Amino acid sequence: MTQKKKLIAGNWKMNGNLEANDALVRALVAGTKGAACEIAVCVPAPYLAQVQMLKSGSALELGAQDVSQHESGAYTGEVSAAMLREFGVRYAIVGHSERRQYHGESDTLVAEKAKTALAHGITPIVCVGETLAEREAGHTEEVVKRQLAAVIHVNGHCISEIVVAYEPVWAIGTGRTATPEQAQQVHALLRKQLAAATAHAERVHILYGGSMNAANAASLLAQQDIDGGLVGGASLKAADFLQIIAAGSR
Numbered sequence: 194m195t196q197k198k199k200l201i202a203g204n205w206k207m208n209g210n211l212e213a214n215d216a217l218v219r220a221l222v223a224g225t226k227g228a229a230c231e232i233a234v235c236v237p238a239p240y241l242a243q244v245q246m247l248k249s250g251s252a253l254e255l256g257a258q259d260v261s262q263h264e265s266g267a268y269t270g271e272v273s274a275a276m277l278r279e280f281g282v283r284y285a286i287v288g289h290s291e292r293r294q295y296h297g298e299s300d301t302l303v304a305e306k307a308k309t310a311l312a313h314g315i316t317p318i319v320c321v322g323e324t325l326a327e328r329e330a331g332h333t334e335e336v337v338k339r340q341l342a343a344v345i346h347v348n349g350h351c352i353s354e355i356v357v358a359y360e361p362v363w364a365i366g367t368g369r370t371a372t373p374e375q376a377q378q379v380h381a382l383l384r385k386q387l388a389a390a391t392a393h394a395e396r397v398h399i400l401y402g403g404s405m406n407a408a409n410a411a412s413l414l415a416q417q418d419i420d421g422g423l424v425g426g427a428s429l430k431a432a433d434f435l436q437i438i439a440a441g442s443r
C-alpha cells in the first residue's frame with residue numbers, strides 16, 4: 194500500500210473567464226483549508242497570473258495544460274516552460290488525448306515536452322489512455338505501455354519524477370466512467386511498468402481521469418493503485434470539485 198497523499202488535479206480545458214475563475218478559485222481556497230490531499234488546478238495560459246494571485250497562501254498548486262518542447266525563439270503561439278515557471282507553475286499536463294487527437298501530438302513529442310518541463314522544475318502530468326476501438330480490439334495494455342515507455346525511457350535512462358494520468362479516451366467527457374476494477378487493472382500495469390524501470394515506482398502518483406465526479410470519486414480513489422484524479426468537467430464546479438477533494442482526503 195502506498196502512504197503518499199492523493200493528488201486531485203482539475204483540468205479546466207478551454208473553459209473559464211475572469212469573473213467565473215475568480216468565484217471558483219475563491220471557493221476552492223476557502224474550501225480546502227486543512228485538506229489532507231494535494232490539489233492542483235490546470236488553467237488556460239492567459240489565466241495563470243490571475244489564478245496565481247488568487248490562490249496565494251492556499252494549498253492549491255498551479256498547473257498548465259501544455260508546454261512547448263522548445264526553449265524560446267521563433268515558435269509562434271507556443272508557451273515555454275520558463276514562462277510557466279515565472280507564474281509559479283508546478284505541473285504541466287502533457288500528451289492529453291485531446292492534444293494527441295486534435296493537434297497530432299506523437300509519443301516522441303510528448304516525451305520531449307515532459308523532458309523540457311522537468312528541466313525547468315515543472316512536474317509533467319503525462320496522460321496515457323486507449324480509445325474505445327483500441328479497448329474493444331484488446332489493445333489497451335499495448336497502447337498505454339507504449340505511451341508511457343516513450344516518456345520514461347529517454348537516452349538509456351529512466352525518467353521517474355513524473356505524474357502519470359490514465360485517461361481512457363472513451364470515458365472523457367462522456368459520463369461513461371471506467372469501473373474502479375477496470376481502472377485499477379490498468380493502473381496496476383502502469384505501476385508494474387514503472388517498477389521495472391525505477392526504484393521509485395511507489396512514489397509516482399498515477400491519477401485516473403475520465404468522467405470522475407462527486408458520486409464516483411470515492412470508489413475509484415479507494416483502489417490500491419489509484420493515487421488521485423485528473424478531473425475535467427467536475428473541476429469547474431466548486432461544490433463538485435470540493436467533494437472530490439474530500440474523497441481524496443480520506
Ligand SMILES: O=C(CO)COP(=O)(O)O
Binds near residue numbers: 360365366402424
Ligand atoms: O480529460 C479529462 C481530464 O484531463 C477528463 O475530463 P472529464 O472529467 O470532463 O471527463
